[in-house]
Amino acid sequence: MPENAPETVAVPPAFRRRRVTRTAAAIASSGLVVGLGSVGVTPAIAATADDCDTGNTVTAPGDDAADIQVLLDADTAIVCLAGAFTLSTPLTFDHELTLFGLAGAQLDGDNATQILAGSAGADLVLQNLAVLNGSGVDGGAVYVEGDIEVYDSRFEGNVASDDGGAIYHDGSGFAIIEGSTFTDNSADDFGGAIYGEDVIAVGSTFSDNSAFFGGALYAAGSAQFESTFVGNDAFVGGAVVAQDYSASLGSTFVGNTAEEDGGAISSYGLAYVLNSTFVENSAAGIGGAITSAYAQIGLSTFLDNEANTSDEGERGDAVLVYEDDIDSSFIVGNIFAGSRSFPQLGAIEDGTWEDRGGNVFSTSQATEVAIGTAASSTLFGQSVAQIFGPGASLAANGGATDTVLLIPGSPAVDIVPVEDFLDVTSAEVASVFSAVDAAAGFSPVSDTPDEDQRGEPRDGLRDAGAVELQADELGSELAATGVSNATTVGWLGAAFVALGSLVLLVRGRRSTV
Structure with missing residues (x-):
């Protein structure tokens, strides 16, 4: 129950976790604004097709997921992918990594495995990729403890038994999403598509994702978005749940549903x-x-x-x-x-x-x-x-x-x-x-x-x-x-x-x- 709530008032389930009371001045003085900038929107390691060569490119058919892991184990900063790869175990990394997709780049968990797992402090950038059918506990497709940035990518059909159907972002940094789509991802608990601390989504579309809290997004801190949310579903927060604050600028929410409170947010x-x-x-x-x-x-x-x-x-x-x-x-x-x-x-x-x-x-x-x-x-x-x-x-x-x-x-x-x-x-x-x-x-x-x-x-x-x-x-x-x-x-x-x-x-x- 929120602090100081009258005992005679039945507080709905959506209100029973915690109350955050940062005003604008507090947000500014806390360093959140500076923190947003410190993430930088240039990816951790900016990549274009010109950065791809025979030494850092894995191509299917011919190469397979094991060849990708070899490059990750060698701390390769930019790994380029072409073609479709089906995984049987997660790809793991412990360094700043950019995965850049060339023609038809696709990572598929085959409904059997998580796709990417990063260790503490390892930032991840995903560009031009399709990430499909991942299955995990936290992060059906991606688990990352550093910052994560996703550009021009597609996440579809990923499932988490706990939080973050497509992406689980564990840490105090930021999850930045731009120009991407998240469709038919689900989590049993929080964040049907994304679970993160502070989430920024620009020019992206979230459709038909589901979770208990936050059908598309769950932010333990702030959720800030300029995107489209269609047909997402949750018990609370059909599209978005934000523990700290939410900011919608230039966004469209249509047909999102909550079984209790907050059909969209x-x-x-x-x-x-x-x-x-x-x-x-x-x-x-x-x-x-x-x-x-x-x-x-x-x-x-x-x-x-x-x-x-x-x-x-x-x-x-x-x-x-x-x-x-x-x-x-x-x-x-x-x-x-x-x-x-x-x-x-x-x-x-x-x-x-x-x-x-x-x-x-x-x-x-x-x-x-x-x-x-x-x-x-x-x-x-x-x-x-x-x-x-x-x-x-x-x-x-x-x-x-x-x-x-x-x-x-x-x-x-x-x-x-x-x-x-x-x-x-x-x-x-x-x-x-x-x-x-x-x-x-x-x-x-x-x-x-x-x-x-x-x-x-x-x-x-x-x-x-x-x-x-x-x-x-x-x-x-x-x-x-x-x-x-x-x-x-x-x-x-x-x-x-x-x-x-x-x-x-x-x-x-x-x-x-």
């Missing part, structure tokens, strides 16, 4: 969401899309998410929070819509919501009892058809992730107000971004709301939700209503510099040599 500390889309996620308990100690959510779209607890006051079809003793939970510039009449926002124990304006609800104001005082610019009772048109659905509307497009004339267009109501501690914000910028190889994905989830500009008055309609999408008459207003830009910039300063979501920029 369950965060035991902070949940930050910016420019993200949540569609048809569901929880049998509370928090159809997100359950978190507290949350700060902006310019995001929630459509047809469901929480199905019998206690309507603790439901939260979209998001539920349960604490209010660290920082306030707030919403600004979002769309919360669905065909049901249950509350989109929920709060239990000490949880409360602050409405900072520019939000659009399909439910009535009387239904949203978790909001203390509704902002004058927030709209209630707007139907899904009014907001998105008939047949609202996800589509490829540009950008790296699918989104739900507004229709011209939607009540969400140009609703975010020209008002400066956010108290921003500029020194704290500056110190956080200074640390990020100074860290080699990393920069924030976005520190202002100047772009929507697709990367399209947000000019003048902002639209609520993850998508900003552009002039060619609005039509000439409606486009003329778009106002370029410096006050609006300043207000939103302040609001989401604060949000972005806490998110700390960073993108790795790989260099090639």
Whole structure:
């Protein structure tokens, strides 16, 4: 049970592990930001095809897994693979290693063995590989005690009897995933695809993974992502569980399910969401899309998410929070819509919501009892058809992730107000971004709301939700209503510099040599 929770309150299972209470200042001062940069996004040993020669390349058919192990035993820094290899025992290594895939590179555990196992301090980089059908206790495919970076790779059909269906990252470092796919991986306990301390996933897709906690990802520290999560399943946290904090920037969650709490995300500390889309996620308990100690959510779209607890006051079809003793939970510039009449926002124990304006609800104001005082610019009772048109659905509307497009004339267009109501501690914000910028190889994905989830500009008055309609999408008459207003830009910039300063979501920029 969380500390100081009233004994008369039944705390759901999702809340019974531990509570982490790092604020933005604490995160910055703890060295986490610097730590992110210190990982470096250039792989431990950067590799390209030019680094592959007859001395470090293993090719199938002809060569086999034993030939790979010979190179690993010789502490070969870059090992190149071509063709498909079926393993009967794990490949082991105790040094900084890059495995680089050439044509058709594939490692297959044949549902009988773990594929890669690294010893303490051995960093691992995987590039251009398919890693399939691994089977292990911790880490169905990969067990690593150093940092791990995965680029342009595919993990499929891996199974762990404990944690980390595809990858188990054991240590205080980072698991960085970019441009990769994780499909049909499973773990009996934590992290259907990945178990790690701090996990960063950019430009990746996680689909149909399953576990007890965190259907796709389980982070013992933080989970930070700009990716797509589809059809993942867990008892708690259908797609993601983060013990410390979670940060979703430019991500899409669709059809993830939890048998208890947090259909898409369950965060035991902070949940930050910016420019993200949540569609048809569901929880049998509370928090159809997100359950978190507290949350700060902006310019995001929630459509047809469901929480199905019998206690309507603790439901939260979209998001539920349960604490209010660290920082306030707030919403600004979002769309919360669905065909049901249950509350989109929920709060239990000490949880409360602050409405900072520019939000659009399909439910009535009387239904949203978790909001203390509704902002004058927030709209209630707007139907899904009014907001998105008939047949609202996800589509490829540009950008790296699918989104739900507004229709011209939607009540969400140009609703975010020209008002400066956010108290921003500029020194704290500056110190956080200074640390990020100074860290080699990393920069924030976005520190202002100047772009929507697709990367399209947000000019003048902002639209609520993850998508900003552009002039060619609005039509000439409606486009003329778009106002370029410096006050609006300043207000939103302040609001989401604060949000972005806490998110700390960073993108790795790989260099090639």
